[in-house]
Amino acid sequence: MFKKGLIGFILLCCPLTLWAQQIAFLPPGVLRVDAGQETKQSSRAYKNKNNTIALKNKEARRQNIIDSHVSGDLYYQEVNRRVTLEVGVFEDWSLGLAKTNRTLERQSTLKLEDPNDLDAANFVANNSSHQVQGAGDTEFWTWWRGYYDDTHLWLYGLNLNLNDGETGYNQAHPLNLGDGLNQVEFKLLWEAYLSGSRMMFRSQANLSVPLNAKVKNSKGNEVVLYKGIGRHLDSAFINQFGYAHYGLMLEGTQQPVTFLDKVGQNDSFSLVNLQFILGASDLKLLEEGPLALPILFELRSTHCLYGNNANLQDGLSLRFEAYF
Numbered sequence: 001m002f003k004k005g006l007i008g009f010i011l012l013c014c015p016l017t018l019w020a021q022q023i024a025f026l027p028p029g030v031l032r033v034d035a036g037q038e039t040k041q042s043s044r045a046y047k048n049k050n051n052t053i054a055l056k057n058k059e060a061r062r063q064n065i066i067d068s069h070v071s072g073d074l075y076y077q078e079v080n081r082r083v084t085l086e087v088g089v090f091e092d093w094s095l096g097l098a099k100t101n102r103t104l105e106r107q108s109t110l111k112l113e114d115p116n117d118l119d120a121a122n123f124v125a126n127n128s129s130h131q132v133q134g135a136g137d138t139e140f141w142t143w144w145r146g147y148y149d150d151t152h153l154w155l156y157g158l159n160l161n162l163n164d165g166e167t168g169y170n171q172a173h174p175l176n177l178g179d180g181l182n183q184v185e186f187k188l189l190w191e192a193y194l195s196g197s198r199m200m201f202r203s204q205a206n207l208s209v210p211l212n213a214k215v216k217n218s219k220g221n222e223v224v225l226y227k228g229i230g231r232h233l234d235s236a237f238i239n240q241f242g243y244a245h246y247g248l249m250l251e252g253t254q255q256p257v258t259f260l261d262k263v264g265q266n267d268s269f270s271l272v273n274l275q276f277i278l279g280a281s282d283l284k285l286l287e288e289g290p291l292a293l294p295i296l297f298e299l300r301s302t303h304c305l306y307g308n309n310a311n312l313q314d315g316l317s318l319r320f321e322a323y324f
Contacts, residue, residue, distance in 0.1 A: 025153065031087045031323070032087075035081075035082070035320050036317060038315055041075075046310045062267070069114040069120040079104075080136070081100065098139040106131070137162060137163055138164055152190070154189070154190055156189075157186070179210075202238060204233070206231070227255075242284065245280070253273075256268050271304065271306075275303075277300050278300075279297055279298035282294060293323070299316075300317045301315075
């Protein structure tokens, strides 16, 4: 069913004209301001592939808690507000800065069913209802344009994620505003403007290399936090006609297990999402000449397809771009 729907979507796009693409690389002296908000909600998790279980069961099994000793449910909501500034420096080089403000909320109706199970009692206490809000990590990056012509664009990127968001591992399932680790990320972006189908194909691959850090554990002692290389890949078909555009994006993420002083936290996961994209902009006017204020609005709806040991987080995001 999904394959038939995707083929139908592509065929639907074919007769339309691609008037203009979103500006992937900035000319020298051009500034892009990007502001957006993403909301994600979750009450279930993928056990494997498309088999789902309640979040309570996933977390209980991760911490070796007997399911029947705890009743009730867990619900999570995450709101990320992100502001990005990017400027073109040279013909083939740009720099960017991003900051996120986050609100993380956990709602719990967990209840202890076996008062003699001390581990289950700690699990209920550590997963009580809670909310945190504040600034997340700071991200710096650079793009280098390796190749460009009328049909293709290759960009090579390097990100530095600075761990300055509040982070701690002082409970069984913490709500962290930051990632806990400084990370270096290598990126590769390819865009193809397909004259045959009159549609833009865009694909990006990321490799995240975390650097070791020190955090506090449940006893208040500093321990070494580290994990392996994370991977992310997404591919999108986007069609723009007139002042509107729409598209589909398929994205996959794989994160390795986190270690606290060589003790694995059983939190490695893989997840595949499908995004529906709908937006509007005046970028088509750039084909007719200079434009005083190019702007773009975009709405994205994210739906989980399948995963392994991952929270099922459907989401909705809205963002605004302006070029100066």
